[in-house]
Amino acid sequence: MELRGLRTFRTIIEEGGFSKAAEKLNYTQSTITFQMKQLERDLSTILFEKIGRKMVLTKAGEHLIPYVDEVLQSVDKLSFLGEHLSECPGDIQIGIGESLLCYKLPAILKEFHKQAPKARLFLRSMNCYDIRDELFSGRLDLGVFYEDVGGFGSNLTVKRLEDYPVVLVASPKIKNRYPDFVTPDRTIPAPLIINEPNCIFRQIFEQYLRDKSIILDHTIELWSIPTIKNLVKNDVGVSFLPEFTVKEELNRGELEKIPTDISGTNITAVCAHHKNKWISPLMQLFLDLCDSFSCGAGR
Missing domain, CATH: 1.10.10.10 (Winged helix-like DNA-binding domain superfamily/Winged helix DNA-binding domain)
Structure with missing residues (x-):
């Protein structure tokens, strides 16, 4: 055999x-x-x-x-027997939510390659639901995504990393025009610029709009958060995003927060793997780095 x-x-x-x-x-x-x-x-x-x-x-x-x-x-x-991490070859398949990959994982990836230069990380920017499902099937070794997708059952080992607030943002001009997203039963003639339908923070905000009976003009659906931010900065519409993705623009005054009744809502980043997956030294290194960096917090 x-x-x-x-x-x-x-x-x-x-x-x-x-x-x-x-x-x-x-x-x-x-x-x-x-x-x-x-x-x-x-x-x-x-x-x-x-x-x-x-x-x-x-x-x-x-x-x-x-x-x-x-x-x-x-x-x-x-x-891996007898190998030091710096000498370990090997591949790891990792699915990562786009917002986390773009804004929180670079420091972890840099340190990983520093400690294990012969290893290869195969990274996939994925929807959180798809990450969960591919961890179930064994197609991914690790996933970094938002636990708000739920439905883990007993098949996944899930390590919580950090909570992140999500905020409604617009350019100063658009906020001045449409400052009220609290009063119910309203039609606001501005588009929502957001990720695809299975995006966690999109689902949170669209449920809020339904609960409030607030109707926006239409939805512009994009995969790239940098592109979403660029359109919002240029007065095209509003977006509901993890605050860490718009921190610099908020500090520079290019974007402003619009109050809602869900201001202060958090989403939680996790790192997960199938419960039956053998944790290789390279996988353990990645898990440890996620824990020590808390996905980049304070670094």
């Missing part, structure tokens, strides 16, 4: 199919099929069966997963 066959098997599970696993591993699909046939011969069982056009795990294949995970984790542990 070859180790690469076990790794290929696990990649098929993580990626959801033979073709995606082939793409991830840079193999041809025929190579993937050959390795799985060989693994089935070695184990004297059928791991996949074809249903329609899809290859689906059999019960034997499902039962094999925890054993494969145990073998691969043991191999990973051996690869």
Whole structure:
């Protein structure tokens, strides 16, 4: 039984199919099929069966997963045996919320590469719900996101990092024009400039608008917080963002806070991993840095 066959098997599970696993591993699909046939011969069982056009795990294949995970984790542990962090090679897949990646993680990433220069961090700017789901599936080693998504169950080990206030902001001109977001049953002819619908702070503010029966003109949906801030500074509309993302603009007077009945609301950053994930020295380093930096607070 070859180790690469076990790794290929696990990649098929993580990626959801033979073709995606082939793409991830840079193999041809025929190579993937050959390795799985060989693994089935070695184990004297059928791991996949074809249903329609899809290859689906059999019960034997499902039962094999925890054993494969145990073998691969043991191999990973051996690869770090006797290695100092500065000499440790290895890859870590990390999903990070865009606001945290842009404004809070750079100092942590810099220190990580300083202490483990041979390691490779594969970073993905992701929606918090997607981070949670990919931690469940094992596609990510670690996630840094907002715990407000909830739904962790008992499958994730979650470390709280820090609470961050969220604020409604506008340019001085727009705030002067529309200073009241407290009085209910109003129509305000200004757009909300914000991230995509599953953004945590967007959901908080849109629920507030529904509760207050406040109607804004329309929504401008963008992925980039720097772009959102630039439009808000240039009198295009208002936005509801973590305060740390607009701290400099508030200090310079380019943006101002608009009072709401949810002023003082916080969202909580966390670092999480699957409860069954073996914590390699490189993963532990990243977790420790997140804890010591509190995602950049005070540094």
